[in-house]
Amino acid sequence: MPVNLELKIKVASHSKFEILLSEIRAERRGILNQEDVYYKHKSGLLKLRTENGNESLIHYQREEKKSNRWSDFSYIKFKDRGSRKFFDKIFKQEIIVQKRRELFFYDNTRIHLDTVKSLGKFVELETLVINGKADAKKRFDKIIKLLGLDNCQEIRKSYRHLMIGLKRNK
Numbered sequence: 001m002p003v004n005l006e007l008k009i010k011v012a013s014h015s016k017f018e019i020l021l022s023e024i025r026a027e028r029r030g031i032l033n034q035e036d037v038y039y040k041h042k043s044g045l046l047k048l049r050t051e052n053g054n055e056s057l058i059h060y061q062r063e064e065k066k067s068n069r070w071s072d073f074s075y076i077k078f079k080d081r082g083s084r085k086f087f088d089k090i091f092k093q094e095i096i097v098q099k100r101r102e103l104f105f106y107d108n109t110r111i112h113l114d115t116v117k118s119l120g121k122f123v124e125l126e127t128l129v130i131n132g133k134a135d136a137k138k139r140f141d142k143i144i145k146l147l148g149l150d151n152c153q154e155i156r157k158s159y160r161h162l163m164i165g166l167k168r169n170k
Contacts, residue, residue: 007140036098037093
């Protein structure tokens, strides 16, 4: 099961980060329009992601309270569309998250400039563990420094949790 180290911070604008990513020559991979349908599940989070028309089922577990947010995840990609009807029959839908994600890569780190419907703008980092957690943490800390991010502003919740909180407060 792949593992990555994650960080999410809410921001007012992506402009500063677009400039910094250009300066460090991060590889821009394009725009992803994503819809994540979260399902009630006993262990971890389970979501069906539709991304630019492609579908995948993603399961992940992450300890939100520890100092580092290591995430164990697995996924299955589908060749055919229409998986949602199938999964809606098996699982109970919990919440839907819609976002526009501008994706960049730098030193095995996925950098997301996310605009999430009803929640706002975020910067999210996912550093993949390749040569052990210590190496991933070192690369992760480097990109945090290069982008001038402040760990104290970290949001230790998934978009799912934020949307559920928003829904409850309405």
